[in-house]
Amino acid sequence: MKQLLLAAVIFCTAHVATAQTKTDSLPQVTEKKMEKDGYITLQGGQVMLVKDSKAEKLEKDKTLTDGTVVLLNGMVKKADGTSMQMKEGDRIYLDGGMSLSRKDKETVN
Secondary structure (H helix, E strand, O other), rough: OOOHHHHHHHHHHHHHHHHHHHHOOOOOOOHHHHHHHHHEEEOOOEEEEEEEOEEOOOOOOOOOOOEEEOOOOOOOEOOOEEEEOOOOOOEEOOOOOOEEOOHHHHHHH
């Protein structure tokens, strides 16, 4: 009986240790990190650059690290040649990633 209990404890300990190392090796990208690095959003019909939780009006077209260009009128031209118009609340992260506004997410679901 003691051997069975000892084997169960060893198995559980090894399983927990393995599970923890797997998740630690994955890159952790959080909303807070994205907000700190910065993003471009459409607020009140104006294209705004948000960095370190401070928003300022975009003064000129912005080219992102992946080649995407955000124009002052909210038009987004991706590096692959496609384009889209930003909607209120959309976010374009400075690395080119995008996040739909809450309203658009509700319509999709």
